[in-house]
Amino acid sequence: MKIIMLGAPGAGKGTQAKQIAGKYQIPHISTGDIFRANIKEGTPLGAKAKEYMDQGLLVPDELVVELVADRIIKEDCKDGFVLDGFPRTIPQAKALDEALSKMGEKMDYAIDVDVPDENIVNRMGGRRACLSCGATYHIVNIPTKAEGICDKCGSAVVLRDDDKPETVQKRLAVYHEQTQPLIEYYSAQGILKSVDGTRPMDDVFADIVRILGA
Numbered sequence: 516m517k518i519i520m521l522g523a524p525g526a527g528k529g530t531q532a533k534q535i536a537g538k539y540q541i542p543h544i545s546t547g548d549i550f551r552a553n554i555k556e557g558t559p560l561g562a563k564a565k566e567y568m569d570q571g572l573l574v575p576d577e578l579v580v581e582l583v584a585d586r587i588i589k590e591d592c593k594d595g596f597v598l599d600g601f602p603r604t605i606p607q608a609k610a611l612d613e614a615l616s617k618m619g620e621k622m623d624y625a626i627d628v629d630v631p632d633e634n635i636v637n638r639m640g641g642r643r644a645c646l647s648c649g650a651t652y653h654i655v656n657i658p659t660k661a662e663g664i665c666d667k668c669g670s671a672v673v674l675r676d677d678d679k680p681e682t683v684q685k686r687l688a689v690y691h692e693q694t695q696p697l698i699e700y701y702s703a704q705g706i707l708k709s710v711d712g713t714r715p716m717d718d719v720f721a722d723i724v725r726i727l728g729a
């Protein structure tokens with residue numbers, strides 16, 4: 516099962532993708548997480564990506580496409596994968612289609628997690644992320660058991676650099692301009708499904724399971 520998660524920054528793509536990956540036993544591939552891991556490790560890719568991420572801009576397509584194309588040919592992707600945060604532009608979507616068609620394959624579902632902009636800013640300000648294991652929380656909706664400490668690995672949880680309100684506004688504008696056109700792109704391919712991302716997390720997941728089949 517090959518799935519794309521679409522949706523604005525903070526819509527809950529990562530939250531749902533992790534659950535899908537767990538239930539269907541397929542890898543969760545988040546380009547944002549890959550970049551953050553590279554930033555943390557101080558790699559040249561991380562340094563380049565950080566310049567764009569901190570401004571709320573997209574990392575250039577050429578830095579992302581190869582990364583994903585190399586990842587989805589790995590052995591653990593043979594039964595499928597869930598892409599979170601990729602593709603984000605029409606050229607990325609076309610490159611993905613090309614990479615898959617070389618393998619005689621295609622995407623099965625593009626799931627749009629729909630949340631209006633008004634809800635997003637609140638969510639992002641409350642999000643806390645563990646930079647060690649990638650777990651995400653929300654100070655009100657999904658709090659950590661001990662304040663500021665990751666439930667899973669015990670490291671500190673922090674506000675992401677790009678979750679500051681002014682950067683969130685920029686990310687939303689970039690989303691509407693460059694990523695939203697993908698909804699039409701996948702609708703035309705007949706694989707678009709939409710879920711109401713304003714509902715509680717577990718209800719959103721139940722809707723997704725209904726779409727994917729138990």
Ligand code: AP5
Nearest residue numbers: 524525526527528529530546547568572574600642653716
């Ligand atoms: P990325 O890491 O992908 O960030 P994003 O798309 O902006 O999305 P987020 O991770 O912020 O949100 P999410 O939808 O995963 O929401 P979450 O589940 O955490 O990318 C970061 C940057 O990297 C980009 O800006 C860009 O620069 C670069 N980049 C990455 N991929 C790229 C690409 N392909 N091309 C170019 N550049 C790229 O949920 C958000 C919060 O809400 C959490 O606190 C969560 O707990 C809470 N929450 C979730 N669901 C619910 C719910 N149903 N109800 C209440 N609260 C909820």
Ligand code: MG
Nearest residue numbers: 528529530547
């Ligand atoms: Mg995410």
